[in-house]
Amino acid sequence: MTAPTLPGYPALPDISGHFGRFGGRFVPEALIGALDELDAAYRSAKQDPAFQEEFGGLLRDYAGTPSLLYSARRLSEKLGARILLKREDLNHTGAHKVRNVLGQALLAKRMGKKRVIAETGAGQHGVASATAAALLDLECVVYMGEVDTERQALNVARMRMLGATVVPVTNGSRTLKDALNEALRDWVASVQTTHYLLGTAAGPAPFPEIVRDFVGGIGIEARAQCLSQTGALPDAVAACVGGGSNAIGIFHAFVPDTDVRLYGFEAGGDGVETGRHAASITGGSAGVLHGARTYILQDEDGQTVESHSISAGLDYPGVGPEHSWLHDTGRASYTPVTDREAMDAFQLLCRTEGIIPAIESAHALAGAVKIIPVLRDELGREPVVLVNLSGRGDKDVHTAGAYFGILDQNETIVPEENL
Amino acid sequence: MIFTDKSTKKLVPYVTGGIVDGWADYVCAFADNGADAIEIGLPFSDPMLDGPTIQEASDRALANGTTLDGILRDLSKISVEVPLIVMTYANLAVRAGFCDRLAEAGIRGLIVPDAPLDEVGPIRDAANAAGLDLIPLAAPSTTADRRREITASAQGFVYAVTVLGTTGERDALDPAANALASSLRALTDLPVLLGFGVSTPEHAAAAVRDADGVVVASALMRRLMDGAGPDALGAVVGNIRKAI
Numbered sequence: 001m002t003a004p005t006l007p008g009y010p011a012l013p014d015i016s017g018h019f020g021r022f023g024g025r026f027v028p029e030a031l032i033g034a035l036d037e038l039d040a041a042y043r044s045a046k047q048d049p050a051f052q053e054e055f056g057g058l059l060r061d062y063a064g065t066p067s068l069l070y071s072a073r074r075l076s077e078k079l080g081a082r083i084l085l086k087r088e089d090l091n092h093t094g095a096h097k098v099r100n101v102l103g104q105a106l107l108a109k110r111m112g113k114k115r116v117i118a119e120t121g122a123g124q125h126g127v128a129s130a131t132a133a134a135l136l137d138l139e140c141v142v143y144m145g146e147v148d149t150e151r152q153a154l155n156v157a158r159m160r161m162l163g164a165t166v167v168p169v170t171n172g173s174r175t176l177k178d179a180l181n182e183a184l185r186d187w188v189a190s191v192q193t194t195h196y197l198l199g200t201a202a203g204p205a206p207f208p209e210i211v212r213d214f215v216g217g218i219g220i221e222a223r224a225q226c227l228s229q230t231g232a233l234p235d236a237v238a239a240c241v242g243g244g245s246n247a248i249g250i251f252h253a254f255v256p257d258t259d260v261r262l263y264g265f266e267a268g269g270d271g272v273e274t275g276r277h278a279a280s281i282t283g284g285s286a287g288v289l290h291g292a293r294t295y296i297l298q299d300e301d302g303q304t305v306e307s308h309s310i311s312a313g314l315d316y317p318g319v320g321p322e323h324s325w326l327h328d329t330g331r332a333s334y335t336p337v338t339d340r341e342a343m344d345a346f347q348l349l350c351r352t353e354g355i356i357p358a359i360e361s362a363h364a365l366a367g368a369v370k371i372i373p374v375l376r377d378e379l380g381r382e383p384v385v386l387v388n389l390s391g392r393g394d395k396d397v398h399t400a401g402a403y404f405g406i407l408d409q410n411e412t413i414v415p416e417e418n419l
Numbered sequence: 420m421i422f423t424d425k426s427t428k429k430l431v432p433y434v435t436g437g438i439v440d441g442w443a444d445y446v447c448a449f450a451d452n453g454a455d456a457i458e459i460g461l462p463f464s465d466p467m468l469d470g471p472t473i474q475e476a477s478d479r480a481l482a483n484g485t486t487l488d489g490i491l492r493d494l495s496k497i498s499v500e501v502p503l504i505v506m507t508y509a510n511l512a513v514r515a516g517f518c519d520r521l522a523e524a525g526i527r528g529l530i531v532p533d534a535p536l537d538e539v540g541p542i543r544d545a546a547n548a549a550g551l552d553l554i555p556l557a558a559p560s561t562t563a564d565r566r567r568e569i570t571a572s573a574q575g576f577v578y579a580v581t582v583l584g585t586t587g588e589r590d591a592l593d594p595a596a597n598a599l600a601s602s603l604r605a606l607t608d609l610p611v612l613l614g615f616g617v618s619t620p621e622h623a624a625a626a627v628r629d630a631d632g633v634v635v636a637s638a639l640m641r642r643l644m645d646g647a648g649p650d651a652l653g654a655v656v657g658n659i660r661k662a663i
Binding site: 016024025026027028029030032033034171172177178181184185188189191192287288289290291293296298301302303304 | 463464465466467468469470474478481486487508509510511513514532533534535536537538555556557558559560561562565569580582583584585
């Protein structure tokens with residue numbers, strides 16, 4: 001499969017790492033050299049057929065991509081639309097994240113760095129990082145908020161089995177944003193030997209671009225699969241947005257296809273109006289966090305506000321700068337989905353298709369459920385909606401089991417003392 | 420200008436604004452014990468360049484309900500002769516009117532550790548329009564080209580970071596620190612001050628063999644959070660003063 005050409009659309013980020021007014025590199029001076037080194041390594045790798053072949057080979061033979069595009073018949077009937085699921089949940093390690101970590105771990109090797117560090121929320125990126133580190137013989141340290149180590153204990157165990165060191169982060173809100181702070185602090189001190197394997201399309205330039213490009217195969221594959229299966233492009237593409245890597249990964253190839261509507265669904269938590277949410281674009285404002293100017297959740301003084309979501313992977317008070325730009329330009333629409341709506345969609349997919357999605361991905365599906373009637377009215381027919389099923393739900397059985405109250409008290413999923 | 424000459428060694432102690440009620444008394448004590456300027460940290464929720472001590476100080480200050488307004492109000496009640504400099508992160512510094520509010524409160528300089536040369540332009544413009552010096556940081560990893568650019572656009576003084584790492588006390592001063600200070604001094608007439616991990620009078624004395632002064636933060640804040648009052652902390656500052 002070859003990449004579609006992207007005619008007539010500005011190549012972003014610009015040379016200074018900005019997407020319009022967003023992006024950039026708001027980092028300590030000590031990190032500038034490392035970002036320059038990473039940028040140079042990436043530019044040269046991009047032009048190097050040997051790198052592309054090695055990356056492509058790992059994606060194909062190890063990660064199991066291209067992932068399937070599955071036409072979900074029962075779900076489609078239920079919703080009155082044709083639903084195409086991009087099955088990133090079937091990738092090795094269970095999510096789209098493996099694409100990014102394989103690319104970055106290869107880059108780390110190319111730069112001669114023997115140690116990688118990563119932050120993780122749901123644990124998917126941590127597991128993927130630990131996996132790539134094991135495969136490519138790199139030392140791996142994963143920073144994870146203490147709250148997340150509790151709600152995602154299975155992934156903590158997986159990372160440790162793979163040989164990674166998991167460091168629970170106990171300061172701040174003890175979630176993803178604090179794990180990111182701690183990883184950045186590690187990197188400032190270890191930058192000469194260590195690559196920061198950033199897990200989402202956020203952070204300082206060139207990370208948003210590198211991550212987008214490494215996960216961009218999602219959209220490239222889905223676009224070609226959709227054309228071959230349906231003879232046309234989809235009417236809409238739906239993805240969940242926390243930091244936004246799976247979303248930018250599926251959106252990017254469709255950005256020039258202006259007839260294809262792009263929908264990003266943010267974690268609405270208890271509802272944006274309650275203040276307990278993680279919807280940085282819908283419920284936030286422009287600011288600077290973790291190295292980039294982007295939409296963030298902040299108070300009137302500019303202090304970051306804690307985010308809330310049932311989904312650890314979306315529980316982050318910022319978003320990748322390219323999403324902020326897509327929002328400002330109107331090319332993509334961003335709306336919130338509440339915990340309840342996401343869990344309804346979670347159950348719907350389990351029962352209609354026999355697929356247990358990650359709670360993150362359930363947000364994308366819940367969003368699709370909401371937009372289908374609107375699209376049907378607009379188009380005067382059943383819409384074709386491509387949903388990025390970015391990850392599988394094995395890691396969420398504890399949370400979902402508790403949410404639905406489907407276990408007796410003595411039917412423990414994870415022994416609490418092992419958390 | 421914060422500093423107009425290099426004839427004497429400069430001492431810039433730090434305090435986190437709002438860390439305790441009456442925190443401004445520490446500012447007075449520092450001034451009374453030989454500080455040449457005083458750095459006031461405006462706490463930020465995500466201080467990515469700070470080690471455990473300043474993180475803890477920031478968290479405590481924010482938990483106390485500290486705001487920019489409150490800090491500036493506290494400062495308006497004291498009178499010190501030496502320049503006051505604010506250190507804070509970019510998300511606070513990029514907000515509209517931020518530099519004007521600092522200037523109105525008598526602040527003379529601004530340090531934004533996560534706004535490097537590439538991004539600092541709009542912040543520097545706002546600072547200068549308000550009459551504030553924008554003090555840049557340089558690190559041991561900063562290339563020769565960037566050292567030239569940083570010193571050329573520097574105002575007030577140049578803040579040379581002793582180590583690749585976060586703020587915090589250290590057992591010894593990295594030898595790279597003095598080399599960095601020497602290289603920067605050759606590029607500018609402004610004073611070059613070393614900071615990050617300058618923890619003892621001995622460190623300070625070693626630093627000023629090549630630098631024009633030191634910034635001392637974590638060593639003071641740890642003592643403050645352990646209960647040291649303004650007099651005790653002023654004495655610590657006085658001892659460093661004597662050593663340089």
